Amino acid sequence: MATASPTPAAPAADGIAPRLPSSVIQSLRLARYQFRDYLYSRRFVLMLSIVAALGAIFTALVGYFRPAGLLAAPDVFYGSLWAGGVPIVIVFAGVIFGGDAIAGEFQNRTGYFLMGLPVRRAAVYAGKYLAALAASLIAVLVFALILVGNGVFYFGADALPLAFVASLLIACVYLLALLGATFLFSSMFKTSTYAVLVVAVLFIFGFGILQSVVTDLAKIEPWFIISYASPVIGYPFASTLPAHVVTHTSATGAVLGTSYNPTYLEGIGIMFGYFLLTAIGGLVLFEREEFA
């Protein structure tokens, strides 16, 4: 039995009590403010600096060496530089915008501000995800602009292949998946530094090493590793797709090893699978996390 008020209860006077917006609307509104926070943050400047540096290196190397093979056709040019560079941009965007997106709410105590409001945790999670996605997309688009600028310089404005649009869309799906994964890892920690460190190590080195270990030692196709899917970004530029399974043999015919390339469907399936599973996983973790 609860200890009740010692004095009679009086009703409250009418205040401002508007009907709350739906959780979807709340997450979109939250995303807008989060995005604004990203735009004015040092991490956004850092991300743009990384993109600019990568673009500058590509521009300088191609401009200086003028490799004939690379400049033979627009498809080869974009297939090498764009498909090789954009996964790096996406990984950095994931680390910078997603690494501490959730952990930071605990460490910086901004979560106490948000969670005192009548919003579902799912709306907060989605809002932060959308903001990180928008900020990352800007980085990807800036990188795309730098490469297109180079492409126009070497091949003219008419030579931008349609494949570039397809590749850009696949890159966006990869970004969805990778950000989902970084949000999942971010939800596991309450300290920004740990979260960023784990995400950075995992995505910059960890998954690559794991992929090699799985392929070379366990000799199985690493379809469960997100980075395995990234070569699909370059497939729209390829005249022929690489074989799904490649067996390497010596001159005597002895089998040296096997390597794998994802199929189109498999690669995109891995990306969407990662996105769905990590989004659900991260959300479940965030729902259970306490602001203790």
Next chain:
Amino acid sequence: MNAPSLEARDLTKSFGKFTAVDGLNLRIEGTKCVGFLGPNGAGKTTTLKLLTDLIFPTRGECLVNGIPVRDDRKAALARCGVLIESPEVYPSLTPYQALEMVADLRNLSGPERRRRIPEALEEVKMSEWSDKKVGKFSKGMKQRINIAAALVHDPEILILDEPATGLDPRGMAEVRDIVRTLKQRDRLILMSSHILPEVTDVCDEVALINKGRLLFYESLDAVTSRFNAAGASVDATFARPVSDADVDRRIGGLTGVSRVERLDARRLRLHLPPGLEQEASLLKSLVGLDLGLVGFQESKSALEEVYLSQIERGD
């Protein structure tokens, strides 16, 4: 319209082997200001976090306006303003933008927003800083923004966890003024605090908690009456040292004085029967002794006395 309410039912929260809140049953209903008191580690903040779904109960439940917060935090907190543990606002936002975000998430209309945001900023005396980034603000300034964020939608229920934390004396007085103003607007305010004079000043009722258990929940009047039944004490300060002879014969012999304690050479604590008349009579007598009386005040407030006795009993 129903009376606003906050309720804890068999509320228990454990962190490993430590039980921070232990079977708390408390129902606060109506428009009033309730002081939520207790020593450090008593479970005040934990209780407020449970009420606002920042943490989850090990057992029991919390209801806001009859809505279980674990089941539907959005509906439960819709009419609440919450300030718990000095939160941080996103540093790149200005106070106006931060309140705009709160107003947006609460669906305040454009005209309401344009009216309420400047009002809330004015209430916490932050109008002149409304377009500066929060990241550069002092702790006290940030706390003012947090208070404004809790007030911006003119909430029916206000849950404040030590709102004066980080504020200078002027800021603390302003918080008291804000709470008083809200009381006049018929709101339910639950405010945890260590500052007993602050609670005495603004609260109608007090709930005392220690070791996660509710010791009492009473009106401030009832607390005062309970204390007065046990007797009172006043501290008297003199301009010059008082001799032992004067203490024993002249002061100790005054009508109503049951005991005299020496605090230092110039300060004495006098125990006397309860009642303001007794105090007035004693003051008149002390002045008449011509010992250079320069100060005369109650040594402890009723709330402080009850607080200390209850906590000591619990320990």
